Amino acid sequence: MIRFILADLRRLWAGAVVVVLLVALATALGVTVTLQERALRLGSARAADKFDLVIGAAGSETQLVLSSIFLQPAPLPLMPGEVLAKLSKDPRVAWVAPVGFGDSFAGYPLVGTTRALIGSTVSGFAEGRLFEKEGEAVVGAAVKLPLGAEIKPMHGTAQMGGETHAGVVYQVTGKLPPTGTPWDRAILVPIQAVWHVHGLGHDHDHEQDEHHEGEALQVTQAAAVTDEHGHSPLEAAPEHAGDHRHEGEAPAAGVRDTHADEDHDHHGAIDADADIDEDFAADAPGLPAVLVKPKTIADAYKLRQEYRKGNTLAVFPGEVLTSLYATLGDAKMVLSAVAAGSQGLVAAALVLVTVTHIGQRRRQIGALRAFGAPRLSVFAIVWLELFLLVALGIGLGFMTGLAAAQMIANAFTVKSGIILPVGFTGEDLRMALILLSASAVLSAVPAVLAYRQSPAAALRA
C-alpha cells in the first residue's frame, strides 16, 4: 500500500508539493504568533525579574517601567531628589539606585546610576571593574566597546537629531556579563556624572543646583514634558527646552520658557577624576526614576503604598507587565484568529481539491475494487495519502514557525537587548496533536467518498 501511495505521490509530485507548502505556511503563521507571544512574555518577565519596585513621578505606570527597566527612550516627568535621599535612609530598603537617562553613544543608551545597582544586580564582571571616578563607565555585554574606549555622549540620539556634549568623555573600565536584558546594551555611568553633564548637582555651585532643582520640580508638576529630541525630562528642564528648540518651534507643553532668551550653555562638565559620591542628600537633583530593593515582601507593599501618593508613583514591574500581557494576549488572540482563519481556509481548499481529485480518479478507484482490493484498503490509501501530505505540512509548518520566531526574536534582541527564549513546550505538542487529529478527520472526507463509491459506477465514469 505504501509503495502504491508513494508511486502516486511521485506521479503527482507538483500537486503534492503545493499541498504541503500551503499547509506548512498556514501552520507556520499560527506557530510563529504563539511562539513569539510566549517568548515576549518570558523575555520581558526575565528582564524585569531583578527589579522589585520602581518609583518615579506621577504619570504613566507603563511608561515608567518601560523607560526605567526596559530603557525605552521616552520622556518621563521628574520626581524630587529628596525621594532618593529619603529612600536611601529607609530601613525597609536593602538598596536604592537612581536611574537617569536621555544621552546615548553609538546607538547605545547611557544610563546614570550607582555602584549599588550594578553590584546588587550583576554577579561579577566579564572584564575590568566598576566605575570609581566620575569619568568612568561600565558597559553591558552587548556593547561593542573595549576596555579603555572613550565615550563621548550625545544628547538624545543621532536619529532624533541629538548633539554631542562638548568636552565630556567617559572611559570604559568594565564590561558586564550578559544578562539577556536591555541593560546588556546600556552604558552605565555614575548618576553624579549625568547630573553634572546636564549642569545639575554641582556642590560648588549650590545656588545653581537649587535653581535647576526648582525647575525640575516644576517640570514634574507640569507632568507633560515633551521634547522634540525625545529627551527625558532630566535634560528637558525649561532652560534646555529653550536652548534646544529649533527655529520656529514652540516651547514644549507645560514647560515654562523663562530662560528662552538666555544664552545659556545647557551642557555642564564633568571632572573625570572626581570621586563618586553616592550619599544622596535631600537636595539631590530631580530624577526620572529610582529602582528599589525592599528587604521583605511586606516592606515592598508598604513602600508601594507609601509612594503611590501625591507626586510620586510606585509600581511593581510585574503588575505592569501583567497588564501589558493582557493587551498582548488580546493581540495574540486577534492574530491567532487570523491564523486559524487561514488554516480553516486551507483546510476547506484541501477538502475541495481532494474531493475533486477523487472524482477525477473514480475509474482508478473502481478498478482497484474490481480487482479485489478491499474497501478498507481503498479508504486507507486515500486517507493515508492525504494525511501524509497534511502531516508533513504541519511538521514543516512547525519548523518554519520556529525558525521565523527565532529570527524575529534575534532581531528584537539586537534592537532591545532582551533575550526572547523561543522554543516549543507541551502546549505546542498539544496543538500539534490537535492539528494532526483535525487532519485525520479532514483526510477521512475524501476517503469516505472513495469507500462508498460503487466500483461499477466508478468504472462507468
Add this chain to the structure above:
Amino acid sequence: MLSLHLDNLAKSFPGLGSPVLRVDFLTIGAGERVAVTGGSGSGKSTFINIVTGLERPTSGKVAWSDADITRLSETARDRWRAEHVGLVMQDFHLFPGLSAVENVLLPARLARVADAALIARAHDLLKGVGLSRPDQRIETMSRGEMQRVAIARAVLRKPGVIVADEPTASLDAEAGETVGRLLLDMAGETGSTLIVVSHDQRLIDRLDRRITLGAGRIVADSLREEAAA
C-alpha cells in the same frame, strides 16, 4: 473452476422504463469458454458487472457453483471477487508509477495475501506472457505489453473464472492475436471458466460457446441452438 447459474435475473436503473438486463435462465459450465457479444447498449457491461459481483441485480439469483453472490454484502463480494474472479479490461487499468510485477501483485498486496510463493508466481507469469523485464515501469510499455501484464494480474491467484471485457479492442491485430491466445492458454492452465465480451471475430471463433445479447436479453446462445439442432 466455477459454474454459473442465473435465475430470473433483472437489473433496472432509476428513470428507465424497462430493465437494462433480463435473463430468465442461464447456465455456464465449469471450465467452459464463452463469448458474449452484442451491439452497443445490449447489456454486455451490465452482464459482466453482475456476474462478477461489481453490481447487485435488482432481482434474481447469481450463483457461482454453490455461492449466490447476490446475498453477499459489498465487502464480502469484494473478498469473493478477489479470490475467484480474474478481470481483464479493455483499458487495462494498470497503475502508473508501479512496475509490471508490482502491478501484477497490487490487488494481492492490498488483500494482504502476497506471500513469497505468490511473488514468485507473478514473476513466472510475466515470463509466461513473454515479458522479460518485470521491473519495467508500466508507463514505458506498449499497449500489447500492458494487456499481457493485465492478463498475468488476472490469473495470479488462479481464479475460478476469468472475465475479459473487450480484451483486444484497443490492440492492433498482431497484439490482439497474442492476447487472445494468452487468455485461452492461461484459462486452460488454471482450469478457469472463461467469459469474454468481445467484438473480435477471431477471438470469438476460438471460444466454445457464443451468447448474443440484444436490448438486455439473450437473443442467441450457440449451445441452445446446437441442442435444438
